[in-house]
Structures are given as structure tokens and as C-alpha cells.
Amino acid sequence: MRIVEASAHLADIAVETVRTDAVQSFIKQETVFVDLVTEDGNRGTGYAYTIGTGGTSVLAMLRAHLLPRLIGADARQIEYLWHDLFASTRATTVGAITSLALAAVDTALWDLRCLRAGEPLWRVAGGFRREVPLYDTEGGWLHLSTDELVRGALAAQAAGWPGVKLKVGKPHVTRDVERLRAVREAVGPELEIMVDANQSMTAAEARRRAAAFEPLELAWFEEPLPADDVSGHAVLARSTCAGRRYHAVAEGRAPGRGLQRARMPALPDGAARQPRRRDPQRPLRRTHPTTARDHPRPAADRERPRHRARRSGTRHRLGPGRDRGPSRRLDRSKG
Numbered sequence: 001m002r003i004v005e006a007s008a009h010l011a012d013i014a015v016e017t018v019r020t021d022a023v024q025s026f027i028k029q030e031t032v033f034v035d036l037v038t039e040d041g042n043r044g045t046g047y048a049y050t051i052g053t054g055g056t057s058v059l060a061m062l063r064a065h066l067l068p069r070l071i072g073a074d075a076r077q078i079e080y081l082w083h084d085l086f087a088s089t090r091a092t093t094v095g096a097i098t099s100l101a102l103a104a105v106d107t108a109l110w111d112l113r114c115l116r117a118g119e120p121l122w123r124v125a126g127g128f129r130r131e132v133p134l135y136d137t138e139g140g141w142l143h144l145s146t147d148e149l150v151r152g153a154l155a156a157q158a159a160g161w162p163g164v165k166l167k168v169g170k171p172h173v174t175r176d177v178e179r180l181r182a183v184r185e186a187v188g189p190e191l192e193i194m195v196d197a198n199q200s201m202t203a204a205e206a207r208r209r210a211a212a213f214e215p216l217e218l219a220w221f222e223e224p225l226p227a228d229d230v231s232g233h234a235v236l237a238r239s240t241c242a243g244r245r246y247h248a249v250a251e252g253r254a255p256g257r258g259l260q261r262a263r264m265p266a267l268p269d270g271a272a273r274q275p276r277r278r279d280p281q282r283p284l285r286r287t288h289p290t291t292a293r294d295h296p297r298p299a300a301d302r303e304r305p306r307h308r309a310r311r312s313g314t315r316h317r318l319g320p321g322r323d324r325g326p327s328r329r330l331d332r333s334k335g
């Protein structure tokens, strides 16, 4: 299914109020639209947006470099086309301008696929669930006073929203905590509260704030670190239970349930923040604390063979013929 036409345009939407988070202001919404037309007459539309700067650069990237490459291409080969376009812009990847341009093309290609299939995107993408819980973020901006934050959260709760997302990243951690505590006390324990630092923190500061946020029962801690700091996020996630409720859903402890109903298993006080370090005095084999002896399997379960993947993974690390139960790495994924 060949692409016969590819175009892009930019629409600016002025804001009524300038909103701020920890690192930037939302000046206007610049929305870049991409339209791709295939030989069967379908028109797929994709878009990306900025919050005030760079929209014209995204448009120029599309018009000068990406869209011409799409003419004559098979729109069904979404993965191939994404990689082809990505490779063709190697000199400017990974960067926001190129990523936004690629995103607008990508969503236009998916729109085409859905039009051809006569199906909505959620079902074409796998159709895991028909509904997702929503949250309100309009009342959570960083420039708002604590009173305004509380009023916004109460209004969202009264309107039936299951959660609110609040910006964090005030110059001192105590200001963040004051604001969040005021909201938590006003709305009670049921309303989900998420926080978003917009990638503003160092790893040390994020860890400090996460520890301070733990008593506030957050649903998640969004964008604490620069988005590409994958290992930093992994270390941070292991160091805190602040905002790990959603993580629990992702790990499958509460599959298919609404966010507001998924709860983290109870953790001993401080347990989640204890770094797991190997005692240098102990022999290496003792660094795998979950041996079969430490955690005997239930009687009803003993006759069943252990999962092959876990067993072979453990054997690979400890030597053949030894059954020491799940490896530490696998066990950690459950906690």
C-alpha cells in the first residue's frame, strides 16, 4: 500500500494561563500534524506537540527530510519505516526535534493501519482492556499556591476523578512535602496522588525526595531523572517504595485491575530502602539468599518441577546439577 502524498502543518494554540513545572513554562501548544495518503485513498493523520518552542523546527525536519523519503514507501511496514527514518537522521538523534518529527509520522502510519483494518488503535495494539482509569492534572501546576492546589484536588475529587497529578520540584524538599501533605490531608486516603518532577532532579536529590514522599502514599513518581538515565531509574526504583503502586501493576501483581484498586504488598518498615549489598566476608554462594532451604516450597508444590527458565538460569550461574531455587535477580523482580 504505497504512500502517494505526505504533508505536514503546524497549529499553534495560545494558552489562557501560563503553566509552570520544575523546569519550564507551558507558553503555547504547538501541534505538528502529519497527513499521509495511500494509493487506496486512505488518509492517516499523526501529530506531536511542543509546549511553546521548536515547533517550526519539527515542521522543517519533516518537510525537508522525512516526508520526501516516505513517498512510494509501503505504509504497512511501520517498523521498517521507523528505522529507515531514524537511520536517515542519525546526525540529529536522539534529540527532541527529530523524535517529535518521527512520532508524528509513526502515529500517522498507525492511523492508516487502523483505517485499513476498520478497528480502533486500542484493539489493533492488543486490546488488553476496554477502559483505563484517568486522572486530572490541571490543578497541579508548580506555580499554584498550596491553597489553590488543595482546592483543585478537592474539585477533581468532587467531579469523580480517581486521581490527581501534582508537579513537584520546589527549590527545597520541605516545600514539596508541605504541598503534598496538605492535599493528602484534604482529600483523604482514597484519592490517588501522582507527582511529576519533569526530569529536573539529580539522582541524589530524587532519592532524597522519594524518601520524604513515602508517607504520602503516592501512586507514582513521574520523571524524577533525565529520561535516558535508565540505570539511574533502576537504582532509584530499588531504593524507595514512594510511587511504586503502579509499578506493582506493571509487574503483574494486580493484572487487569484498575489503578485505584491495585495496592502494593505491605513492606516491613524501611525494607524497601535497604540496599542489598553482598557481605564481603561471606562465600560467594551466600549472595543468593533465596535458596530452597531458606524458602522451602509448600508441601503441595514439592512434586511439581520448578519452572525451567528459573532453574536453568540458576544452574548457569551456580554450576550444573545444583538446585538453589530462583536466582536473586528473579526473586527481586517479585519484591
Ligand SMILES: [Mg+2]
Pocket (backbone or CB within 6 Å): 196, 198, 222, 223
Ligand atoms: Mg511528565
